[in-house]
Amino acid sequence: MTLKQKIHQQYLQLVQDKIDVFQDMISALTEDSKNDAKGSAGDKHETALSMMHIEQEKLTHKLKESIDQKTILDKIDASQVHNKVAIGSLIKTNNLTVYISVALPKITIDSQNIFAISPQSPLGSQLMGKQVGFSFEINGVKYIIEEVI
Secondary structure, eight states: OOHHHHHHHHHHHHHHHHHHHHHHHHHHHHHHHHHHHHHOOSHHHHHHHHHHHHHHHHHHHHHHHHHHHHHHHHHOOTTOOOSSOOTTOEEEESSOEEEESSOEEEEEETTEEEEEEOTTSHHHHHHTTOOTTOEEEETTEEEEEEEEO
């Protein structure tokens, strides 16, 4: 398995884990609200149900975001090698490694820090379509693309 395929698999797993957690939390809230409805009455009951409903809406929104991220990741062919930066490209610079996919937390694979960014992000949009040798600056630090995979 190539480095890019390892990165892709780890990000797929990370997003799937988030989806599973959100689904479990929504199920637990639904169950809690059913149980609460059986044994309570009055204003405290209404407030508790309202708070559970608001929390459930927040979790449903986060679940939808995670499912959208997984949909994008599922469309990426991690075995494809790019000569220009595109969605699914792994970009190695003089001191930064970026995976163009969706915005996700930094991971470490084979002692390399990997940053997943979306093509719509400021850096992602700046990198799209670029090739080896392109240079850019972030926070006063100059980076040069050494490899596009």
